[in-house]
Amino acid sequence: MYERKLGDVVLQVDGISLSFGAMRVLNNISFNVRQGEIRSIIGPNGAGKSSMLNVINGVYHPQQGAITYRGKTRDLMKVHEAAQQGIARTFQNIALFKGMSTLDNIMTGRNLKIKSNMLQQAIYWGKAQREEIEHRRKVEEIIDFLEIQAIRKIPVGKLPYGMQKRVELGRALAAEPDLLLLDEPMAGMNVEEKEDMCRFVLDINDEFGTTIVLIEHDMGVVMDLSDRVVVLDYGLQLADGPPDEVRRNQAVIDAYLGVSN
């Protein structure tokens, strides 16, 4: 096995605590993500993994702690700003635009790159049309990459679950993100679908150099794909390190298998 070279820290999460009322969802979580790595967050249900992604994404605002992304400590940010900073994500429960085709969903992922204004789009001549064709080309590359040519024009509401997950990944990729947050991309899939998805995750990381933060329950997948793993349980950070190290950690084993007291 070849040695993976990890770059500088792109995302530093420092002492994050998040509560909803009296409920503490995240408690003093700290970890970092390095350029080009696949970083996994694991933990039992309700551990706060998705909340952690939502904090990174700017959907939730933590009460304590700081997030430094690309050397800049973040102020209170609006939800749409994450995308401007090159952060894209997929959702645990698919959040596609159901009435639109696969093509339109992925095209929507490129919304920040389209510069023509409303009047130009109304006339659909010159710049607006040029842009539409140019972005279509990019989107077709993604469609080829994810092998979803056949469902290009089908409304995504009609697609099977596994395909919807793939389209959602496509929409995130369309933004050409630096940091890709994947919230359980393989949940509810069969073995073949999981293998496909793993291949896509590795290829994205390898070909585009995208840094990936991954939440996943399938331990085999996590241990194979990840460079480093953070383990959460009930909002607490149990462990942080390479897969082999985490696998042997007694606290992690206890959290997953239960302890007899």
Place this chain on the structure above:
Amino acid sequence: MLYREAGEFKSTYQADQAILTIRQDRWFMWALLAVAFVLIPLVSSEYWLGTIMLPFLILALAALGLNVLTGYAGQLSLGTGGFMATGAFAAYKLATAFPELNILIVILMSGAITAGVGLLFGLPSLRIKGFYLAVATLASQFFLIWMFNKFGWFTNYSASGVISAPPMAVFGDNFVTGPYATAEAKYLFTLTLVVLFALMTKNLVRSNIGREWMAVRDMDIAAEIIGIKMLPTKLKAFAYSSFLCGIAGALWAFVYTGSVEPLAFDVNRSFQILFMIIIGGLGSIMGAFLGSAFIVLLPIFLSNAPHWVGLNIPVDLISHIEFMVFGALIIFFLIVEPHGLARLWQLLKEKLRLWPFPY
């Protein structure tokens, strides 16, 4: 057999992104335009053009406007009548204050003014959604109508509150409003505008702004996470929708009825247009026209049908039957296809693609 896409290959993205990608669809559209622009003015009587085709086209334009807002951007609105009234009064004020302005400019400017008003009443949409937003827009409906009734400035202090549109021409003495205007001129003028705005709307909804609207409609939080800003996107929908409704209102008052009165734009009008897009098809350009045709043309057809087949039924009975049949048809169509007539048309085309071999 007649209608199929097999054998049609597209080698450019431009061709694949055209409005009508199937050849037969393009022929059909050209034929439809030819009928609308040439045949109908030639064969129709003054009555047909002036009292049936005109309101059909104008209400289709208003339905198009509401469909952008409700069907594409997912913002339920009951303020259509108010926005149409805004367009009508804006056109009246502009035409009386600057009599030398061309009717086209008056109509476009009144659309722009209505867009501004729509923008203002769209602001609550950032915070409220669905039925609550519908109630908020209902408030705008009542407020706008009240305002036009209350302040004499809007009617140039006319005693009756009903004012007539001044005669205006597109160029030369081609009058499209006032007593000198022929029904043909009114019809062609309205048709041209409606076709142009339908094309413009189609272009918008197949471009980035249209995708942003639909993204907000289908899943607003995901839309925001991929970088779509809620407020500007919703406000653009409100502005563009009101723009079309304002133009429809101006056309209604100037070209169709020739008088500007708030009563024509009460809450019933808002509901009527909402029903048009529900029956015609939410999120469809075609749907706006089909819905308008259904609501405007069908009652006329129903009230004349017994006469055509030679039945002599008393007038009051006809009007009762008309209501019953009309109501039954609305229910029938909504059960057969809740997504509207446009979807029915779509399904028909899909069936036709395979016909006569059902595989």
